[in-house]
Amino acid sequence: MQKLHCSWCGDRPQSEFTYYCTEEGIPGKKSRKQDDEHDRIYLRSNHVGEHVEIWQHTLGCRGWLRVVRHNVTHTIRKIVRINQKAKAARS
Amino acid sequence: MQKYSAVNLFKHALKGNREWPRAWRDVGPRKAYDVLIIGGGGHGLATAYYLAKNHGITDVAVLEKGWIGMGNVGRNTTIVRSDYLLEPNGQFYEFSLKLWENLSQELNFNLMFSQRGTIYLAHSEDQLNEFARLGNAMRVRGVDSELWSRKDVRKAVPLLDCSGDARFPVHGALVQPRAGVVRHDAVTWGYARAADALGVDIVQNCEVTGIKSVKGREVRVETSRGPVIGKKVAIAVAGHTSHLAAMIGMKLPVEAHLLQAMVTEPVKPMLDQVVMAAGTHVYVSQTDKGEILMGGDLDFYPSYSAKGNLPRIEDVAALTIALFPAFSRLRLLRTWAGITDMTMDGSPIIDFTAAEGVYLNGGWCYGGFKATPASGWTFAEMIATDQKPALVEAYSLDRFRSGGTLSEFGAGPMPQLQ
Numbered sequence: 001m002q003k004l005h006c007s008w009c010g011d012r013p014q015s016e017f018t019y020y021c022t023e024e025g026i027p028g029k030k031s032r033k034q035d036d037e038h039d040r041i042y043l044r045s046n047h048v049g050e051h052v053e054i055w056q057h058t059l060g061c062r063g064w065l066r067v068v069r070h071n072v073t074h075t076i077r078k079i080v081r082i083n084q085k086a087k088a089a090r091s
Numbered sequence: 092m093q094k095y096s097a098v099n100l101f102k103h104a105l106k107g108n109r110e111w112p113r114a115w116r117d118v119g120p121r122k123a124y125d126v127l128i129i130g131g132g133g134h135g136l137a138t139a140y141y142l143a144k145n146h147g148i149t150d151v152a153v154l155e156k157g158w159i160g161m162g163n164v165g166r167n168t169t170i171v172r173s174d175y176l177l178e179p180n181g182q183f184y185e186f187s188l189k190l191w192e193n194l195s196q197e198l199n200f201n202l203m204f205s206q207r208g209t210i211y212l213a214h215s216e217d218q219l220n221e222f223a224r225l226g227n228a229m230r231v232r233g234v235d236s237e238l239w240s241r242k243d244v245r246k247a248v249p250l251l252d253c254s255g256d257a258r259f260p261v262h263g264a265l266v267q268p269r270a271g272v273v274r275h276d277a278v279t280w281g282y283a284r285a286a287d288a289l290g291v292d293i294v295q296n297c298e299v300t301g302i303k304s305v306k307g308r309e310v311r312v313e314t315s316r317g318p319v320i321g322k323k324v325a326i327a328v329a330g331h332t333s334h335l336a337a338m339i340g341m342k343l344p345v346e347a348h349l350l351q352a353m354v355t356e357p358v359k360p361m362l363d364q365v366v367m368a369a370g371t372h373v374y375v376s377q378t379d380k381g382e383i384l385m386g387g388d389l390d391f392y393p394s395y396s397a398k399g400n401l402p403r404i405e406d407v408a409a410l411t412i413a414l415f416p417a418f419s420r421l422r423l424l425r426t427w428a429g430i431t432d433m434t435m436d437g438s439p440i441i442d443f444t445a446a447e448g449v450y451l452n453g454g455w456c457y458g459g460f461k462a463t464p465a466s467g468w469t470f471a472e473m474i475a476t477d478q479k480p481a482l483v484e485a486y487s488l489d490r491f492r493s494g495g496t497l498s499e500f501g502a503g504p505m506p507q508l509q
Contacts, residue, residue, distance in 0.1 A: 014402070072396050
């Protein structure tokens with residue numbers, strides 16, 4: 001089974017994680033026009049290659065991760081925790 | 092086309108079965124056609140067949156990047172049914188089931204169509220109530236459905252664990268007696284042979300690498316076997332629709348996910364129907380070869396690898412054994428995966444595109460196989476007449492903008508959850 005590296009929990013099996021969506025689906029800051037919202041919610045480039053994806057460590061620390069992953073080889077080039085800085089500042 | 096019949100079978104048997112003609116010609120692409128169909132899967136071949144048969148358009152080429160039957164048409168779990176809640180889906184899939192019922196005769200090819208019935212298990216009283224609603228919705232539109240108690244289920248499927256302490260207790264089931272299974276390879280070969288006999292060119296090993304559409308002119312398609320011109324170009328490439336759409340500058344409400352299926356070693360007949368479990372989402376049937384055929388959820392993350400992950404295989408096997416403890420001693424023989432076009436509402440797309448002369452058929456999620464005849468029928472009508480048939484009016488691209496999404500489960504715009 002493939003492992004994903006969670007910066008809090010370490011290398012954990014993929015079945016503990018849940019894919020949420022690609023970065024295209026995240027609300028943008030600039031435009032909130034109706035057409036742009038439609039495109040954000042529904043349209044995906046869905047190309048072969050690397051995508052920036054949002055995952056959650058559902059059966060672990062429940063933290064959110066930004067994962068740069070290839071959708072054919074499943075190779076993960078980069079994986080960072082979302083809001084890690086904010087959390088670190090608080091602790 | 093040489094007719095397949097008992098007489099011909101006997102004649103060829105006398106000659107040692109060495110002189111059967113090819114089922115379809117092996118041809119290269121010509122320079123130009125009236126209609127080019129990209130994708131030689133079930134939907135593409137069915138579209139070609141109905142274009143020739145229903146509309147008399149025989150100057151048609153089907154361009155297939157691999158070989159006929161390599162893609163999703165040979166990777167599904169062969170189930171055909173029409174148990175849908177929403178009216179447009181219900182009407183469409185029922186039309187498809189009616190076409191399936193006569194397809195072996197129509198194509199002169201034994202599709203091994205078996206209306207063995209689907210048994211959709213409810214694991215709680217609430218699920219059974221939901222099934223009563225679904226069954227009523229089906230009956231209102233004239234589709235057969237029956238609501239079974241646990242006793243009925245136990246009688247029909249003796250191997251199923253219907254005991255009170257089962258891991259997934261059976262409270263009853265929704266049954267569609269007319270639903271069943273079809274041998275998927277035979278569907279592909281049957282449509283290919285019948286389309287070829289009507290004059291359609293089936294071009295294998297011909298990958299489309301570019302589509303150029305200029306207003307008022309014919310569409311130029313670049314392929315690995317040279318350029319081909321088409322007055323009309325139809326896209327029917329389950330799993331890879333997004334690439335083809337990108338060639339004409341479109342982004343689609345589609346994400347590619349993997350769906351796995353698997354079979355055990357063949358055993359004697361022990362399961363007569365298709366058994367599906369609603370809560371756990373696993374579906375089990377026995378093939379004519381005797382293998383126990385199982386399928387379950389998607390892999391739950393986007394992938395074009397066509398290779399599934401092991402956790403899903405473990406899930407499906409564990410859920411199947413929970414339902415049928417007797418299957419626990421069987422060994423898994425083969426597993427495979429197909430790339431599915433998961434749309435944002437779980438329903439397909441049959442529509443015109445932004446490029447003139449280019450027609451789109453895709454987004455079949457994991458339910459495209461049962462739609463094959465109706466998809467081909469309506470898509471052919473749309474290509475031939477340039478009018479959208481009423482049956483697929485709802486399968487438009489702009490439904491996501493207008494709020495007319497067709498979501499059977501109300502899962503929201505999450506392709507992996509449909």
